[in-house]
Amino acid sequence: MEVLYPICCGLDVHKQSITACLSAVSATGGRTKETRTFLTVTDELLALAAWLRQAGCTHVAMESTGSYWKPVYNILLGKFEVMVVNAAHIKGVPGRKTDVLDAEWIADLLQHGLLRASFIPDQFQRELRDLTRTRTILIDERSAAVNRLQKVLEDANIKLSSVATDVMGVSGRAMIEAILEGQSDPATLAELAKGKLRKKREQLEQALSGRVSDHHRLLLAMHLEHIDFLDESVNRLSQEIAERLAPFEEDLVRLDGIPGVGRTTAEVWAAEVGFDMSHWPTAAHLASWAAMCPGNRESAGKQMGGKTRKGNKWLRRALIEAACAAGRKNGSYLQAQYRRLKYRRGQRKAAVAVGHTILVTGYHMLTRREDYREVSPTLLDERRRARAERRAIDQLQALGYEVALTHKQPAA
Numbered sequence: 001m002e003v004l005y006p007i008c009c010g011l012d013v014h015k016q017s018i019t020a021c022l023s024a025v026s027a028t029g030g031r032t033k034e035t036r037t038f039l040t041v042t043d044e045l046l047a048l049a050a051w052l053r054q055a056g057c058t059h060v061a062m063e064s065t066g067s068y069w070k071p072v073y074n075i076l077l078g079k080f081e082v083m084v085v086n087a088a089h090i091k092g093v094p095g096r097k098t099d100v101l102d103a104e105w106i107a108d109l110l111q112h113g114l115l116r117a118s119f120i121p122d123q124f125q126r127e128l129r130d131l132t133r134t135r136t137i138l139i140d141e142r143s144a145a146v147n148r149l150q151k152v153l154e155d156a157n158i159k160l161s162s163v164a165t166d167v168m169g170v171s172g173r174a175m176i177e178a179i180l181e182g183q184s185d186p187a188t189l190a191e192l193a194k195g196k197l198r199k200k201r202e203q204l205e206q207a208l209s210g211r212v213s214d215h216h217r218l219l220l221a222m223h224l225e226h227i228d229f230l231d232e233s234v235n236r237l238s239q240e241i242a243e244r245l246a247p248f249e250e251d252l253v254r255l256d257g258i259p260g261v262g263r264t265t266a267e268v269w270a271a272e273v274g275f276d277m278s279h280w281p282t283a284a285h286l287a288s289w290a291a292m293c294p295g296n297r298e299s300a301g302k303q304m305g306g307k308t309r310k311g312n313k314w315l316r317r318a319l320i321e322a323a324c325a326a327g328r329k330n331g332s333y334l335q336a337q338y339r340r341l342k343y344r345r346g347q348r349k350a351a352v353a354v355g356h357t358i359l360v361t362g363y364h365m366l367t368r369r370e371d372y373r374e375v376s377p378t379l380l381d382e383r384r385r386a387r388a389e390r391r392a393i394d395q396l397q398a399l400g401y402e403v404a405l406t407h408k409q410p411a412a
Contacts, residue, residue, distance in 0.1 A: 004113040009052055009080075010106030011062035012099045013069050016040055020048060021103035022055055023111055033107070035100050040068070045075040053079060061110040063087040064118055073120070083110065083117040090115065119289065125274050128244060132271040133314055135237040142230040149176075149223040157210035163203045168227065171197045175208065176224065180217050241267050251275045255362055257372040259334050260326025260354075265318045272315040275366055283363040290315050292356045308352060319355035326354055333375040334358070340380055 003025050012019040022034045036051065038044040052060065060076055061083040062069055069084055076082050090109055109115050121129070146168055150161050158179070164172050174192040183189060190204035197204070245252060245267060255266040273286070280286040287293040291311025297304040327338035327350070334354055341350035365372060393403045 002113075003111055005059045005111050007056050008059040008061070008107060008110045009057050010103045010108070010110055011060060011072065012102040012106065013062050013065050013072055014040075014099075015068055017099075018044075018048065018072065019099040019103045020052075021100070021107040022052065022057060023104070023107040024055070025111065033104060035103060037099075040071060042071075042075070045072060048072075049076055049079055052076075059083065059110055061085055061106050061115050063090065063106070083115055084120055085115050086118055119279060121274060124244075125271060128241065128271040129314075131237055131241050131244075132268050135234055135241070136268075136314065136317075138230050138234050138237070142227060142234070145223055145226050145230065149220060149227070152216055152219045152223065153210075156212045156216040158212065159207040159210075160204075163200050163207045164197060170194050176220060179212055180221055180224075184212060241271075245270055248275055251366060254365055254371055258322075258326075258358055258361055258365075259329040259332040259372075259374075260322040260324070261358060261362075262322070262325070265322045268314060268318040269362065272312055272318075277363055277367045280363070283360040286363050287356055287359055290319075290359060292316060292319060292352065292359050316355070319358055320351045322358055323351040323354035326358065327351075331377060333377050333379065336377040336380050 006026075007022070007024045009023070010021045012021075016039065018038045018040060020036050020038060022036075023031065024033075025031050034055075036048075038048045057080060059081045062072060062085070064084045064086060073082055073084060085106075090106060106115075120126075150167055153160055153167070153176075160172060160175065161167050166172060167176075171192060171194045174194075175189050178189055178192060186205040186208040189208045190201045193201055193204055248270060252263070252266045252270065255261055255269055256263055261269075273290075277286070280289065284293070289311065291309040292315075293308065295307050295309055297307075323334070323338065326332060326334035327342070329335050334357060337357060338350050338354045341353050345353075361372070364370075389405065393405075396403050
């Protein structure tokens with residue numbers, strides 16, 4: 001095979017050590033390999049960079065192992081052409097597994113141009129990813145804390161969640177704080193209801209008649225403090241994200257115009273994909289990278305059921321949430337698509353399909369710098385009617401008939 005990079009290096013990265021294989025091919029075709037081991041501390045990484053620079057290395061490749069590749073990438077970036085590769089794409093020969101052999105295998109694949117680099121965004125987008133992903137984790141943690149608070153209420157025979165949709169809403173929060181202050185009269189607690197919940201005061205009196213002890217009040221107070229801390233942290237992250245994305249307000253508003261896509265989803269898009277669509281030649285490339293399309297699985301000329309691959313889980317989650325929200329947007333094309341697929345293929349596959357549509361739509365909107373234009377929800381019915389007509393005509397023509405269609409005039 002043709003050698004593309006005469007002097008390159010393959011790195012087998014671990015938590016505490018790095019095995020580096022420097023592979024060099026001379027003009028006469030002779031090949032030499034030198035293997036060294038370095039620690040992952042900064043001084044050792046600088047020594048690795050100095051060794052590679054002295055040897056005349058131009059390209060470096062390593063597996064995307066957890067987060068261990070990040071400090072190595074940060075040190076080597078700008079000094080060499082650094083490739084971070086999906087570990088599943090460069091598995092070595094089974095039965096021959098050592099750190100040295102892994103590094104040599106990566107170096108050989110890199111030298112012959114057989115590696116495909118993963119998409120690594122710039123530092124601004126990587127930092128934005130840290131912020132949005134941390135916010136998502138804290139939101140999940142808050143949901144878990146609210147569930148723990150509800151369990152304490154259930155243990156105290158307080159059935160507030162059976163009447164109030166949101167236990168941590170204005171009314172629910174006021175009732176819980178009154179319970180913490182020692183109030184136990186159900187009628188007094190029910191009077192704290194606000195808005196539409198006041199119509200359910202009789203049900204609230206029954207639900208708030210419980211047996212709250214000091215043990216329950218201690219746990220409720222701790223859970224409320226934790227929830228308040230998480231709310232403050234989420235708001236702080238949201239403010240930081242908004243400040244960093246202020247120069248891209250036009251693109252955020254553009255994405256926000258898609259049914260089901262809110263401000264948070266647009267911010268996740270900015271962090272995971274970015275607004276520069278030149279990284280992906282077509283929308284299909286972006287959908288494949290995000291794993292929001294069916295897998296390709298064919299055998300003996302038959303197309304098997306292809307499951308979606310494991311892609312960017314943060315982007316996938318945001319798109320599926322947006323798809324479920326779009327399914328509740330009355331009069332939209334995405335709702336019609338969601339309902340049509342939901343009855344045929346199920347709710348999960350419908351959500352993935354609509355998420356794919358949102359991803360492709362956003363790609364074209366950002367590429368063409370255009371706003372979202374709603375498509376008629378009846379477009380799917382019209383396409384289905386046209387297919388049914390063509391199918392019926394083809395069947396009749398196959399039986400030897402000449403077919404001419406005449407539209408029936410509507411009744412007066």
